Amino acid sequence: MSMRIKRRSAAYYRAMRRVRQFALGCLTALLLFYVLFPYYWAIVSSTKQGAELYNSVLLPALDFRHYKELFRDANFATSILNSLCVAIATTALSLGLGTLAAYALGRLNFPERRSLLLTVLMISIFPQVVVLSGMFELIRWFGLYNRVWSLVFAYLIFTLPFTTWVLTSFIREFPRELEEAAIMDGCSHWRILTSILLPLMGPALVSTGLLAFILAWNEFLFALTFTLTEGSRTVPVAIGLLAGNSRYEYPFGPIMAASVTVTLPLIVLVLFFQRKIVAGLTAGAVKG
Incomplete structure (x- = not known):
């Protein structure tokens, strides 16, 4: 009986550790998204022309016309x-x-x-x-x-x-x-x-x-x-x-x-x- 209790407790701690690791991974991914997305959106916006700026397309066709005009x-x-x-x-x-x-x-x-x-x-x-x-x-x-x-x-x-x-x-x-x-x-x-x-x-x-x-x-x-x-x-x-x-x-x-x-x-x-x-x-x- 005691061996069963020990096995259940060990399985419970392993499951809790996996849950904590999963939660930590999700939180890290959320923080990375929060920090890096503005930079990504700035790069995407710099390749858009005219009315395309108002389209919320995450992967638009890249157009480097603005960079050429700047240089x-x-x-x-x-x-x-x-x-x-x-x-x-x-x-x-x-x-x-x-x-x-x-x-x-x-x-x-x-x-x-x-x-x-x-x-x-x-x-x-x-x-x-x-x-x-x-x-x-x-x-x-x-x-x-x-x-x-x-x-x-x-x-x-x-x-x-x-x-x-x-x-x-x-x-x-x-x-x-x-x-x-x-x-x-x-x-x-x-x-x-x-x-x-x-x-x-x-x-x-x-x-x-x-x-x-x-x-x-x-x-x-x-x-x-x-x-x-x-x-x-x-x-x-x-x-x-x-x-x-x-x-x-x-x-x-x-x-x-x-x-x-x-x-x-x-x-x-x-x-x-x-x-x-x-x-x-x-x-x-x-x-x-």
Whole structure:
């Protein structure tokens, strides 16, 4: 009798485990559908023409006319180049200045360190609208209005505090013995940073740099405010100002084609650096 009960209980637990696995699989599939379907629908919409946009066909005939028209437009190609230059320059400056600031805030002891960290955190959470007018006056005062490089100066106000805060948390997790041994060997703070800490900060630099690149690549408000001519606009502004053949036509197909074109480089970067991104985001979670 007891053997029957044990067999029934074992069969019951196996059945419950299968039910949980099936429910988990269904939930995972539902989440994947919820996350990936908007991207799929954007790609499908970018291949539709005219009234076909209002047809809810999941597998339409692919027509890449919108993509051909985009790449024939010299202004759109210029905006992609502008966005690329601005994002790369912003990322490089943010990582360079942020690494120096993070080392000072994470390793050096001085009275104002906590106040500076709180200030960096407060600046990083400011809405863009709050600093827009003041930044506009600074851009005009420096003579950078309607120039591409004015965006690099403007974007540092939210990428630099972010990278400084993240890299400071990362540097704090390094054991002090590394630094103390280097000081005993006569290394300066610059040598410690460049020769000891930087080689170990690869995952953190990649993850924070990629996030800073995405912020600069996708930014719209500053780019719309500080650039006026077509030759100085970035991709988000160029997409936002796409017009139809008439004043009553909304160019949904070209906008989707441009959005897909702009999103592809970010997807490639994330896929290429995915291991370093995960390592950088989880490096400070557990202390060794």
